[in-house]
Amino acid sequence: MRQLADDEVMLKYQEGEALAMxxxxxxxxxxxxxxxxxxxxxxxxxxxxxxxxxxxxxxxxDTYRLQGKFSTWLFSIAHNLCVSRLRRKKWWGLWPRMQDDxxxxxxxxxxxxxxxxxxxxxxxxxxxxxxxxxxxxxxREALMLREYQDLEYHEIAKIxxxxxxxxxxxxxxxxxxxxxxxxxxxxxxxxx
Amino acid sequence: MNxxxxxxxxxxxxxxxxxxxxxxxxxxxxxxxxxCSQELEKLKALSEKLKSWQAPALDVSFxxxxxxxxxxxxxxxxxxxxxKKTLSILIPAGAIAGILIVSLLSLxxxxxxxxxxxxxxxxxxxxxxETEYGQLAYTPRxxxxxxxxxxxxxxxxxxxxxxxxxxxxxxxxxxxxxxSSSFExxxxxxxxxxxGKRSGxxxxxxxxxxxxxxxxxxxxxxMMLADKISPLAEDSRVIVIQPxxxxxxxxxxxxxxxxxxxxVENGKETYRKIADICREFGGYQAESSFSKNxxxxxxxxxxxxxxxxxxxxALDKLSELGKVKANNTHSQDVSQDYANLKAELDAAMVxxxxxxxxxxxxxxxxxxxxxxxxxxxxxxxxxxxxxxxxEKLNNLASFTTVTVNFYEAxxxxxxxxxxxKLVKExxxxxxxxxxxxxxxxxxxxxxxxxxxLIAFVFVILLSILISRLKKRG
Numbered sequence: 001m002r003q004l005a006d007d008e009v010m011l012k013y014q015e016g017e018a019l020a021m022x023x024x025x026x027x028x029x030x031x032x033x034x035x036x037x038x039x040x041x042x043x044x045x046x047x048x049x050x051x052x053x054x055x056x057x058x059x060x061x062d063t064y065r066l067q068g069k070f071s072t073w074l075f076s077i078a079h080n081l082c083v084s085r086l087r088r089k090k091w092w093g094l095w096p097r098m099q100d101d102x103x104x105x106x107x108x109x110x111x112x113x114x115x116x117x118x119x120x121x122x123x124x125x126x127x128x129x130x131x132x133x134x135x136x137x138x139x140r141e142a143l144m145l146r147e148y149q150d151l152e153y154h155e156i157a158k159i160x161x162x163x164x165x166x167x168x169x170x171x172x173x174x175x176x177x178x179x180x181x182x183x184x185x186x187x188x189x190x191x192x
Numbered sequence: 193m194n195x196x197x198x199x200x201x202x203x204x205x206x207x208x209x210x211x212x213x214x215x216x217x218x219x220x221x222x223x224x225x226x227x228c229s230q231e232l233e234k235l236k237a238l239s240e241k242l243k244s245w246q247a248p249a250l251d252v253s254f255x256x257x258x259x260x261x262x263x264x265x266x267x268x269x270x271x272x273x274x275x276k277k278t279l280s281i282l283i284p285a286g287a288i289a290g291i292l293i294v295s296l297l298s299l300x301x302x303x304x305x306x307x308x309x310x311x312x313x314x315x316x317x318x319x320x321x322e323t324e325y326g327q328l329a330y331t332p333r334x335x336x337x338x339x340x341x342x343x344x345x346x347x348x349x350x351x352x353x354x355x356x357x358x359x360x361x362x363x364x365x366x367x368x369x370x371x372s373s374s375f376e377x378x379x380x381x382x383x384x385x386x387x388g389k390r391s392g393x394x395x396x397x398x399x400x401x402x403x404x405x406x407x408x409x410x411x412x413x414x415m416m417l418a419d420k421i422s423p424l425a426e427d428s429r430v431i432v433i434q435p436x437x438x439x440x441x442x443x444x445x446x447x448x449x450x451x452x453x454x455x456v457e458n459g460k461e462t463y464r465k466i467a468d469i470c471r472e473f474g475g476y477q478a479e480s481s482f483s484k485n486x487x488x489x490x491x492x493x494x495x496x497x498x499x500x501x502x503x504x505x506a507l508d509k510l511s512e513l514g515k516v517k518a519n520n521t522h523s524q525d526v527s528q529d530y531a532n533l534k535a536e537l538d539a540a541m542v543x544x545x546x547x548x549x550x551x552x553x554x555x556x557x558x559x560x561x562x563x564x565x566x567x568x569x570x571x572x573x574x575x576x577x578x579x580x581x582x583e584k585l586n587n588l589a590s591f592t593t594v595t596v597n598f599y600e601a602x603x604x605x606x607x608x609x610x611x612x613k614l615v616k617e618x619x620x621x622x623x624x625x626x627x628x629x630x631x632x633x634x635x636x637x638x639x640x641x642x643x644x645l646i647a648f649v650f651v652i653l654l655s656i657l658i659s660r661l662k663k664r665g
Contacts, residue, residue: 025255037247051258058262084664125245146207147242153209172203179238
């Protein structure tokens with residue numbers, strides 16, 4: 001099973017091979033979880049999202065078609081879940097205003113970090129986390145997919161459902177903004 | 193500070209997302225542009241910094257919890273599928289069962305009505321009964337009577353209505369239309385016994401005892417029934433006799449009475465026909481009564497006096513007016529009484545004549561004449577009394593008394609028609625009232641309907657919203 005490509009493993013799973021899910025979990029649970037964590041800033045929530053992603057993989061296994069990479073499909077599911085989670089938070093009044101466009105989704109207040117979150121973060125990480133949180137949702141997402149998942153621009157475009165040039169712009173802006181914020185942070189609190 | 197136009201492309205260059213040609217151009221530019229080179233270094237440093245932010249580790253039980261949830265999902269799917277399957281079987285099965293139950297109940301009601309309406313007392317085909325006197329065969333006749341044959345040979349046969357006489361009699365009593373058993377026993381023993389009783393023919397107990405002592409039942413019944421046996425045209429093996437009046441061997445002063453109970457289709461029509469039959473046979477109506485209950489069922493009772501020689505014919509004709517539910521005949525031989533009365537009268541007349549002769553012959557004084565005359569008065573009175581009694585017996589014996597009770601069937605065509613008409617009228621009246629009500633209260637009805645519709649739409653929208661929220665959750 002380990003020698004098979006992602007699509008082949010998925011096909012095996014469609015045929016009813018239970019071990020295929022084990023292989024998929026082995027390959028993608030951490031990438032999806034890390035992505036979800038960087039979007040939700042909460043380990044517990046990220047775990048929920050990751051679980052939900054794989055449940056949906058199981059639910060929609062029969063509708064999966066070999067159109068593009070499996071990882072793209074997987075991160076699309078993760079993206080949709082993160083967006084709907086954020087929207088739900090806005091709807092229940094946790095955020096000052098509800099926005100339909102993910103571009104406009106901005107976390108004004110960060111969710112309470114879990115004890116594990118606090119324990120595991122060093123100061124630099126805290127800095128980066130703080131600055132990333134302040135990025136607009138889509139910029140953040142594009143940056144996370146590029147920096148931590150090493151996805152190609154066209155894959156990111158597919159996941160975010162945006163044109164390629166938009167993705168280039170998002171990444172450029174995200175980096176520029178992040179650089180500026182980090183600089184400001186350093187000036188205020190000193191280099192870590 | 194001036195910004196180079198190529199700065200925007202540095203991000204793509206860093207991510208190796210530029211085309212080959214553009215990449216070379218940028219690389220050439222970087223050699224010349226310090227600003228862009230600096231910017232590129234910053235981007236690389238930023239990328240390095242980002243990598244320092246690591247996510248905490250995933251729970252070790254993550255894999256098993258995902259698999260458990262997948263299993264739970266599958267079980268839920270199966271459960272929903274099973275429920276749908278069960279419903280798809282249960283609903284049609286339930287519908288079919290409901291239809292069957294309703295049909296059976298309706299059939300049961302119909303059958304009950306049928307039984308209540310008809311008592312089902314007619315023998316439809318030949319059946320046999322084993323008795324201590326041999327096997328009896330009962331064969332139905334077209335006119336509804338049943339012929340009885342014993343051991344396939346001519347026997348004392350009886351006119352009976354049905355094989356289940358006692359049951360019918362019980363039912364008849366329950367209805368209240370007659371008070372005594374209306375049918376004779378169906379076996380030969382009963383036939384002999386009844387014949388014996390009839391040969392004695394007395395209403396009073398004394399007469400019954402005396403007549404039964406005088407007449408051996410079997411011989412008398414043979415003699416009696418032999419006069420009445422007549423072969424069937426359609427079946428010479430079976431002999432049927434009509435219900436006979438008991439006869440006596442002593443004179444012909446017999447008081448005959450009959451009581452007939454009929455179930456009819458139309459009470460009024462039957463009443464009229466009874467009167468016609470009475471006139472036809474030269475009789476007269478002694479009493480009559482007629483009634484109609486709340487459901488429209490008619491019933492009546494008529495007492496006729498029919499000349500004794502036309503009694504049987506009249507009884508036959510009356511039986512044809514409806515379904516005979518009961519047929520009682522009774523005879524009382526008053527010959528002895530009559531003879532006694534006659535003898536008494538003769539004796540009284542002799543005394544009277546002698547006293548009168550004596551009065552005429554003797555030339556007595558007036559007081560003596562008056563004394564003799566006063567002695568004659570009681571004799572005269574006795575003579576008158578005896579004459580009256582003899583006249584009464586003569587009258588009773590000359591005309592038979594026939595009482596006809598008739599009633600309409602519980603479910604007759606006429607009653608059904610009237611009930612249907614009544615129901616239709618009530619339904620029409622109810623419809624008219626409903627229309628009137630709505631017409632007068634139209635605004636209120638419209639308001640209520642409008643509110644109901646709004647509430648319904650609101651509930652539907654709310655349920656859609658809740659289901660959508662649940663899905664997201």
